Amino acid sequence: MIVCHCTQISDRDIHAAIDWMRAADPDTIITPGKIYHALGKTPDCGGCLDLFVGTMVKSDNLGVPSVLRNMRARRRVSSLK
Numbered sequence: 001m002i003v004c005h006c007t008q009i010s011d012r013d014i015h016a017a018i019d020w021m022r023a024a025d026p027d028t029i030i031t032p033g034k035i036y037h038a039l040g041k042t043p044d045c046g047g048c049l050d051l052f053v054g055t056m057v058k059s060d061n062l063g064v065p066s067v068l069r070n071m072r073a074r075r076r077v078s079s080l081k
């Protein structure tokens, strides 16, 4: 399914880019901009952003790296000390 009509990026392209980025760097934060860059494309109208992010979220490899999880909670605890 085409997700971004301006650049003809499909859901398969998005999942493949996420898998590739996660394999290359397990600690990276994956953003829509990084996916466009990895695919050699540039967004035009931005009308696909909701669907683009919705497609990203369905990937098993999108998760936030473990070292970056719960940072807000950790900051709150450290400020109470």
Ligand code: FES
Residues within 6 Å of the ligand: 003, 004, 005, 006, 007, 043, 044, 045, 046, 047, 048, 049
């Ligand atoms: S539809 Fe994706 S940038 Fe226009």
